[in-house]
Amino acid sequence: MPTTDGGRVLADLRRLAEFGRYKTGVHRPTYSPDDIASREWLVQQFAAAGLEAVIDGIGNVFGRSPCASRRLLVGSHSETQPHGGWLDGALGVVYALELARAFAADPACAGLGIEAVAWADEEGHYGNMLGSRSFTEGLSATELDAAQSREGKALRQALADAGYAGRPYARLDPARYVGYLEAHIEQGSMLEQAGQHIGIVEAIVGSWNYWITVSGEQNHAGTTEMHRRKDAGLALVQLASAIHERFAALAGQDRQSRTVWTIGRILLDPNAPSIVPGRAEMQVQFRDTDTAVLERFAAALHQLVAAADRSGPCRIAIAPLSKSLPAAMDSRFQAAIEQAAERHVPGRHRRMPSGAGHDAQVLARRLRSGMMFVPSIGGVSHHWSEDTGEDDIVIGAQVFAAAAATILQAG
C-alpha cells in the first residue's frame, strides 16, 4: 500500500499558497502572473516526482508516467477564485503530486502510474471549466476567439501573455486511463456537522441557470398613479417570491430532496428611490443530481414566468443561460474510496452529492470518475478564510492514495 507523507503534503500546499497569497487565502486568477508562476512550479514538482511534465496550449499542467502499464489520471485545478481559499483546487493537485511520489516509492505499485494534472480555469475566469473541457472534448476556435475575462481581457491575449500560445492542446485518449480521480474540499459543512472526515461523492449536481427579464415602464415615483404603473421591480419581487414558494413545494414532495435553488442576482433599472423601475432582471439557478428533478423545476419555472407575463402589466421573458447535466461517479470508484475511508477513519465518512461543480463532471463524460471530499471548516468556500484542519488534510491524502491503489489494482 503506497504511503503518503502528511508533512510533505502540508509543506507543498503552503508553498503553492505563496503564489498570490492574500491574507490567509490566495488571489490567483487564471493566467495571472502568480498563476503562471505556480504552474511553472508545478512542472518542477511533477518532474521531481519522476513524471514527464508539460503545460499544454490552454495551461493544463500534466505530469505523465510513460512506462506505467495501468494509469489513473489524478488532479484538480490550480487557479483560485478572486481572493479565494488556499485549498480550493490546490488540495487535489498536491494530493495528485503526493500520490505520484508515494506510488513511485512503493515496489508493490510497480507498473501502476499516477498521472497528475492541474487543470486551467475550472473557476471560470475566462470560461466554464476551460482546461478540462479542452482536454475532454476540445474547445472550438469560436469559443477560444470569443472568450474573455470579466475585465474584458481576451483569452487569446491571456494565453499569449502566459507564453502558452502555439502549444498543442492536449486531448484525452480514453484507452490510456483506468479513470479519473479528484480530491477537493467539501465547500459545505455536511461533514463537519456530522463529525465526519471523508465524503464519497455519489454524483455532481447539474446546475441549470436562467435569466429573467421584466420590461415595464420607467416613471416618476411621485406623479405616476398606481393604476397607471408598469412597475418592473414590483413584478420581479412578486415573481421571485412565487418561484421560491413553488420550488419549496416541489422540493417538499420528496423528503430526500437535496435540490437547492438560488436567486443570487437582481438588477433594477435605474435602481433609484424615486423612480418606478422600468426594467428588472434576475438570475434563477437550481441544482440537483437527478435530471428528472431538474426538468420538473424547469417546467415549474417556465409556467410561473408565462403566468406572470400573461397577467401583466409588465412583459416577462426567460432565457436559458447554462445547463450542466448531473454527473454520476463510478460505483466501483465510490466503493474504493469508501473502503479506504473505512480503514483509516472507520464510521467517520459518508456518501454525499457534490453541490458544487468540478472538473470531474467533465471527465466523467469520457472516463470512469470518482471524487473524494475533505471537510471545510464552517463550510466556508470561495473566500480567503476557507480552511481545513491539518489532520483532515493529512488523513485525506492517505485515504485518497489507498483508494487510488485499489482502483489501479482492480484490474
Next chain:
Amino acid sequence: MPTTDGGRVLADLRRLAEFGRYKTGVHRPTYSPDDIASREWLVQQFAAAGLEAVIDGIGNVFGRSPCASRRLLVGSHSETQPHGGWLDGALGVVYALELARAFAADPACAGLGIEAVAWADEEGHYGNMLGSRSFTEGLSATELDAAQSREGKALRQALADAGYAGRPYARLDPARYVGYLEAHIEQGSMLEQAGQHIGIVEAIVGSWNYWITVSGEQNHAGTTEMHRRKDAGLALVQLASAIHERFAALAGQDRQSRTVWTIGRILLDPNAPSIVPGRAEMQVQFRDTDTAVLERFAAALHQLVAAADRSGPCRIAIAPLSKSLPAAMDSRFQAAIEQAAERHVPGRHRRMPSGAGHDAQVLARRLRSGMMFVPSIGGVSHHWSEDTGEDDIVIGAQVFAAAAATILQAG
C-alpha cells in the same frame, strides 16, 4: 390685466436651455459651470425687467422690486436633473421673469410687485431643496459643512468655486410678501389624459422614505442545503411582495386614494448568481397629501418588518431616511388660479395634488403659497426628452399672470 408675451417666454426658455444643452434636454447640475453661467444670465434678465437682481450665498437668484407696495414672490428652481428636461424648474423661473415684465408694463398694476426668484438646488445635487430652505428657515453650519454631491464634492467647495462664498444668505421677511406662487410642469400625465391645460395644485404630497436592511448569511449556492440557509435575498423579495400587497389593501380601503408607493432601489450583496445573498437592502417610499394616511402606511410598514424579523431566519431592520410633510396650498390662491384658468381655458383645468416635491412646500411653511401645473407630454419627467406643447406654455404664462394679478389685487 397684465398681458404676457408668449413668443418672448418661448425665446427665453430656449435661450436658458442653451446652458448645458443635452440632446433636446439639459444637463445643468447645481453649481456646475453651466448652472453658474445661467444664473448670471438670469441676473441680467431680471435687471432688464426692472428688478434689482442679486445672487445670494447659496446661489438663489432674486429680482427685487423695492418700490412696490404689495409684493408676490414668484419663481422656481433653475438647475436641472442630470440629463434632465428643459422645462423642469426653468418654466417657473421664466414665467416669473415674464410676469415681472408684464406687470411693469401694465399701468393698472402700479404698486404691485412681482419679485422673481430662481432657487438653487431644488433637485438635491447637494441637499434637499437647499435654496428655498436656506431662504425660508436657514441652513445650519453643520449642514453646510457636511453637504456634498453624489460625486463627493463638498458644498462649501462648490460655493467657493461658483464665487458665492462669503455672500450673505438671503432670509425671508414674511411681512414683505402677499405670498409665493410657483408654476411647474406636471411631471405626470393626468392633465394630458384628461385633455386639460392647467392644474391647480391643492396640496403637495409628503414623501416618507425608509431603508430596510436584511442580514442573512452569505453561502455557496451549490453546497448549502436549503434548510441551513439564511438567504437575505429571499427574505427581501418576500417582504417587498408583502409590503406591496398590504399597501394596495390599505389604499383600496379609500376609493379616492391617490397614495403612491415605490420600492425603487434594491441591493443584494454580493449579487452573484452562485452565492446565497448574505445581505439585502431596499428603499421603501410612499407619498400622500394626508398625514393621517402616511401614518397608517408607516405603521403597516413597521408591522410587516417586525413580523418578518421575528419569523427569521434573517434579521431585518428598518431606518427612516427622510420624511417631508404634506403642504396644503392656500385656498384663495387656488381660487385665483382656477378663476384665471376658467377665463382662458374654460372647463379645461382641474384641481389636483402634486405627487412630486417642490420649493413651494418649503415656502408654504411661512407664506401663503400656490402652485400651477402645465401638462407634460406623455407624463415624461426627469429625462432629457421631457416636453410641453408650445400652446400650453404660452397659455400657462397668461393664466399664471392673471392669477398673480388677482392675488396681488385682492388686498
